[in-house]
Amino acid sequence: MTQRPANDALSVFAERLAQLGLADNECCEALSQAKCIRAPRGEILLHQGACQEHGYFIVDGILGAQYYGDCGGLFSKEFYFEGELCLLYHSLLTGDAAPYQLEAVTDATLVRFPLAQLKQASWQAVLIALLSQQLLYKEEKEAFLLLKRPEERYLYLVNHRPMWVERLSNVQLARYIGITPVSLSRLKARLA
Known part of the structure; x- marks a missing residue:
């Protein structure tokens, strides 16, 4: 993975904010509060049960939203890739923990920004765009998990999100699809 200079990372972040509807003067203000950071693989950016104060724009790398159960189970809620904003919408809207x-699934270059910005009136277009995008994504994911068999889920990722299949491990893909890694290996062998 090529590491981008901080100025390049911030420029890419500003472009994404402009695409989401943030005015130029507000982009300048956002950049003054944003910080380019590196997160090595495995670094925790937000602990489960903590209050979310920052969002992340992914310049390079992959982040994951994981749930760690009381009995040691690990479930993958979501993966976030380059060009995406990573934040937990429920926590943003409710203020709940x-x-x-x-966490960083791979080494990552990120732009960290205060989530309080999304609550400002001048950011309403950005917030509405993000919430609309998230709602559509959640509907698609519900259909993905409820209406498709594991084989269909895997084939969907192969056909519509090939980057996921290429860059995530079998364990990570299996958790997302809702099957065991052994079942995924068998499924892949059967399809090959």
């Missing part, structure tokens, strides 16, 4: 942990 984070039910998931945000």
Whole structure:
């Protein structure tokens, strides 16, 4: 993975905010409060049960929202890739503690920004765009998990999200699809 200079990372972040509807003067203000950071693989950006104060724009790398159960179970809620904003919407809207942990799945270059910005009136277009995007995504994911068999879920990822299949491990894919890694290996062998 090529590490981008901080100025390049912030420029990419500003472009994404502009695409979401943030005015130029507000983009400048956002950049003054944003910080480019590196997160090595495995670094925890937000602990499960903590209050979320920052969102992350992913310049390079992959982040994951994971749930660690009381009995040691690990469930993958979501993966976030380059060009995406990573934040927990429920926590943003309610102020509740984070039910998931945000962590770096790979080494990552991120732009960290204060979530309080999304509550400002001048950011309403950005917030509405993000919430609309998230609602559509949640509907698609519900259909993905409820209406498809594991084989169909895997094939959907192969056809519609090939980057996931290429860059996530079998264990990570299996957790997301809702099957065991052994079942995923058998499924892949049967399809090969």
